[in-house]
Amino acid sequence: MTGARERLTGCALLLLLVALSLLAGPVQAGGSATSAQAQQRAKAVTQVVLGIFSYARWPTEPVPLRLCMVGPTEYADDLIKGNVQNSGQPLQVRRLLADDRNVAQACDAVYIGKLDDAQRDHLFQAINGHPVLSISEADDPCTVGSLFCLRVGDQQVAFEVNLDSVARSGVRIHPSVLQLSRRRGAVP
Amino acid sequence: MKRSVRKAGVRPTLRSVLGRGHLSVALMAVGLAGISLTLLGVLALRVYAHHNLHLIARSINYTVEAAVVFDDSAAAHEALELIAKTEEVADAKVFNNDGEQLAHWQRREEGLLGHLEAQVASALLNGPINLPIMHQQQQVGHIELVGQGRSLLLFLLSGLGGILFCTILSAFVALYLSRRLLGDIVRPLRSLASVAHAARRERSFDRRVPEAPIAELNELGNDFNALLDELEVWHGHLQNENATLAHQASHDSLTGLPNRAFFEGRLSRSLRNAARQQDHVALLFLDSDHFKQINDSLGHAVGDEVLINVADRVRAQLREHDLVARLGGDEFAVLLTPLHSREDAERIAEKIIASMQLPMLLDGGESLTTSLSVGIAYYPEDGDDPASLLNAADAAMYQAKRKRRGQWQAAQTERSAADSSNRS
Numbered sequence: 001m002t003g004a005r006e007r008l009t010g011c012a013l014l015l016l017l018v019a020l021s022l023l024a025g026p027v028q029a030g031g032s033a034t035s036a037q038a039q040q041r042a043k044a045v046t047q048v049v050l051g052i053f054s055y056a057r058w059p060t061e062p063v064p065l066r067l068c069m070v071g072p073t074e075y076a077d078d079l080i081k082g083n084v085q086n087s088g089q090p091l092q093v094r095r096l097l098a099d100d101r102n103v104a105q106a107c108d109a110v111y112i113g114k115l116d117d118a119q120r121d122h123l124f125q126a127i128n129g130h131p132v133l134s135i136s137e138a139d140d141p142c143t144v145g146s147l148f149c150l151r152v153g154d155q156q157v158a159f160e161v162n163l164d165s166v167a168r169s170g171v172r173i174h175p176s177v178l179q180l181s182r183r184r185g186a187v188p
Numbered sequence: 189m190k191r192s193v194r195k196a197g198v199r200p201t202l203r204s205v206l207g208r209g210h211l212s213v214a215l216m217a218v219g220l221a222g223i224s225l226t227l228l229g230v231l232a233l234r235v236y237a238h239h240n241l242h243l244i245a246r247s248i249n250y251t252v253e254a255a256v257v258f259d260d261s262a263a264a265h266e267a268l269e270l271i272a273k274t275e276e277v278a279d280a281k282v283f284n285n286d287g288e289q290l291a292h293w294q295r296r297e298e299g300l301l302g303h304l305e306a307q308v309a310s311a312l313l314n315g316p317i318n319l320p321i322m323h324q325q326q327q328v329g330h331i332e333l334v335g336q337g338r339s340l341l342l343f344l345l346s347g348l349g350g351i352l353f354c355t356i357l358s359a360f361v362a363l364y365l366s367r368r369l370l371g372d373i374v375r376p377l378r379s380l381a382s383v384a385h386a387a388r389r390e391r392s393f394d395r396r397v398p399e400a401p402i403a404e405l406n407e408l409g410n411d412f413n414a415l416l417d418e419l420e421v422w423h424g425h426l427q428n429e430n431a432t433l434a435h436q437a438s439h440d441s442l443t444g445l446p447n448r449a450f451f452e453g454r455l456s457r458s459l460r461n462a463a464r465q466q467d468h469v470a471l472l473f474l475d476s477d478h479f480k481q482i483n484d485s486l487g488h489a490v491g492d493e494v495l496i497n498v499a500d501r502v503r504a505q506l507r508e509h510d511l512v513a514r515l516g517g518d519e520f521a522v523l524l525t526p527l528h529s530r531e532d533a534e535r536i537a538e539k540i541i542a543s544m545q546l547p548m549l550l551d552g553g554e555s556l557t558t559s560l561s562v563g564i565a566y567y568p569e570d571g572d573d574p575a576s577l578l579n580a581a582d583a584a585m586y587q588a589k590r591k592r593r594g595q596w597q598a599a600q601t602e603r604s605a606a607d608s609s610n611r612s
Binding site: 048054086087174 | 253254255257258259260263323324325326328
């Protein structure tokens with residue numbers, strides 16, 4: 001009798017193993033794909049952010065350019081690693097807390113990750129009226145606050161521009177960038 | 189040797205020489221000018237095309253700069269098309285810094301023209317232009333631009349067309365001018381030739397060469413005319429001399445009558461005519477009676493006077509076509525042609541004899557009467573050649589003299605006797 005039971009549990013285990021292995025296959029493949037994609041996206045985001053910096057003009061040219069990361073970011077790893085702008089000027093990257101009061105004085109540009117509405121309002125209040133170039137990574141309707149809002153896709157990293165915020169910030173953005181963003185807004 | 193034969197065989201006319209000269213000058217001028225202008229134009233245009241392509245590349249650079257910085261293929265393509273479409277660009281590519289092609293635009297050209305344009309562009313424009321895209325003093329990518337040879341091709345085609353048109357036009361003008369020049373040269377030459385020909389063939393020295401528009405030809409014509417003047421004078425003089433000499437050779441200087449040679453020539457011609465037309469001819473042989481005594485007793489001057497008188501009187505008795513000649517001394521001969529009957533000849537002989545009966549008034553004041561003995565011979569009865577006819581007439585005259593002077597006597601040869609016996 002016991003032999004029969006053992007055989008039954010053995011069969012069940014075997015079945016479980018097969019089922020697990022069947023399940024694990026796609027999961028494993030999916031995991032590797034996303035990591036490659038994430039790397040690709042991070043690279044593209046870095047290019048776009050550095051591109052925006054290269055077309056931006058502050059009232060006084062900041063040397064080095066101080067970029068602050070606020071909130072949890074998804075694709076900013078490459079940005080943190082690199083410390084040189086397109087122009088060859090140095091780039092200083094650091095993380096700040098969302099409620100840091102000195103953000104306007106300590107940063108020339110802000111890369112905004114996922115924030116809740118209160119944190120967001122707080123941050124924009126802090127930098128309002130200061131020449132700080134703000135870029136939102138996460139989904140943002142780009143109606144209030146951020147100058148640039150990234151739209152990260154697998155094919156391309158697009159962005160939108162909030163012209164109102166650009167005008168108020170005092171940071172001048174080259175028209176060709178504005179044109180590029182407007183065209184992108186129209187295409188999708 | 190071949191060459192000399194050809195030279196002698198076909199000599200080019202003035203027209204072909206002039207035409208060829210004008211044509212070659214015109215064609216050479218147009219060809220040289222056209223080809224050198226087209227070459228210079230192509231060279232200049234090539235420089236401009238290159239420059240223009242650089243400008244286009246630069247403006248494409250500015251336009252696609254942002255798109256390249258953001259690695260935006262669609263925007264790059266749009267910007268590229270915007271500019272390349274309206275400019276002389278055949279092919280344009282935008283690359284980013286990794287050598288990855290961001291955008292590519294190519295002009296779609298079909299047909300022969302597009303093919304030709306590509307050929308011209310590859311032959312005359314130096315390769316694709318490669319220009320780096322700079323952003324903040326850093327190269328972010330580069331573009332490659334291939335020019336379109338349209339304006340060069342159009343220039344070449346219009347240049348060739350122009351050369352062709354000018355060549356045809358100048359050929360026509362050259363031919364027209366050479367024809368006009370030919371007219372100016374040939375017309376005087378032709379009239380010169382025709383005048384020379386007339387002078388040579390027809391001895392008409394009265395024609396003159398008209399004036400020519402070209403100075404040298406006019407001078408030639410004038411010289412020729414002067415030469416003709418001299419020739420005409422000389423020719424006239426020669427003719428007069430000839431006529432005098434001819435008259436002297438055939439006439440007796442004393443009486444002004446034809447001489448023996450002239451008479452014999454005329455006689456043989458008349459006999460030939462008569463033989464052809466079955467005509468009759470009478471030959472009268474006249475001899476003055478006692479002329480020798482007149483000459484001896486009264487002198488040669490009186491003898492000459494008598495001879496002139498006799499000649500005048502004999503001439504006065506003859507018809508229009510009859511001929512009297514002085515054969516020599518006091519002998520005269522008369523040729524009666526045409527002769528209808530023997531009676532006519534006899535009547536004329538009687539008239540001549542009768543005309544002598546009137547006394548002659550001489551210069552010295554004295555008057556003198558002479559007489560003639562006449563022998564008549566008929567053709568063809570008494571002889572069918574001049575010599576026998578003359579002999580027959582001569583014999584008849586002597587017969588008349590023997591009988592009684594101052595009479596006429598017809599010839600009595602064997603033939604005429606036979607004729608008369610036949611008749612009876």
